[in-house]
Amino acid sequence: MSAVVHDRAGAARWVRDQRHGWEAGHRFAFAVSEVQAHATEGELVGHAVLKNVTPGASSAEVGHWTAAHARGRGVAPRALRALTDWAFTTFADGGLTRLELLHQADNTASCRVAQKCGYELSALRPAAPPAFPLEGHLHARARDL
Template sequence: MRPAPPRLTAGTLTLRPWAPRDAAALAELYRDEALRRWASAPVHDEASAARWVAEQRRGWETGERLAFAVEETPSPPGADVRPAGHVVLKRSGAVAAEVGYWTAAHARGRGVAPRAVTALADWAFTTFAHEGLARLDLLHQTDNTASCRVAEKCGFALCGLLPAAPPAFPLDGHRHTRRAPSAG
């Protein structure tokens, strides 16, 4: 049984499924060179952003890719809200899944990624415990030191090195793992 796409909260963050209305903001966020370097999504303009959002929605339908837009509570209240990031749970089996994320340039340095990844991991372990989910992996290239810090802050221990797998993973990488609270 696939879960209905929920809205999660983590302090001042809300994690919600991506929506078609996000395409223009997503295209704008992808103008950031650092985001394009670390995120492999083919987003180049509003049309490609709309296709990407549609793929995220299909992921919820299949239950294989559960993606969330991350938003911060606007300040001042009533101000426009644009995504501050993205987190995703990639499910390929019952026992293990992979976590992915990115943070928008305007939200970096404020703890958005650790709070969002922790909220996603906690939700995943609770939601899929009955299916036997025992492990989450977070993968990143070895030169992405910021992702190493996020993984550590979220309780993902460095468990090994991964060989490069171009084109999606052009350099060697790290595998960080977080175990379900009952998995020890």
């Protein structure tokens, strides 16, 4: 469901896809915004998502991105921590005990964010083109019991 958006129509499709994920109960996407002092609305600075949620399954996947203008300000770790807490709280009764985060091995910023948020490197994933053209890192975090 990940897509590059190039125009208004693409953005509308992307938003519809996110809404459909909520309605279907398997993908929960959040816009990450920052509100400046005296502002009436927030500026979009990122996105965080819980995906592959299956009733009764013990694991799901998280993902995130940060807008270029907001990088280096702690946006991604704050969003990932909030998402992690929400996911483990919201789906605890459904058996969710593990969250996984996958990123390209050469994405050192994502690696640092994962580690800051308690997601330990648990495996290397080989490239699997075309969807995953480069080797990946799989990080995982278990729910505190």
